[in-house]
Amino acid sequence: MKKIMFNDRFGLTDAVLDGRKTVTRRIVSKKILSDSMKFIKTKLK
Numbered sequence: 001m002k003k004i005m006f007n008d009r010f011g012l013t014d015a016v017l018d019g020r021k022t023v024t025r026r027i028v029s030k031k032i033l034s035d036s037m038k039f040i041k042t043k044l045k
Contacts, residue, residue, distance in 0.1 A: 008014075015021035 012021060
């Protein structure tokens with residue numbers, strides 16, 4: 001798994017190291033999202 005570095009503007013690094021934050025969210029481009037949805041729809045048929 002690729003490591004994620006946070007800027008400490010929101011104190012996220014300490015939250016992760018302390019175990020208070022376990023899930024991160026990333027911005028996904030519309031093209032990647034669209035391609036993923038097309039793939040999922042074909043698998044559900």
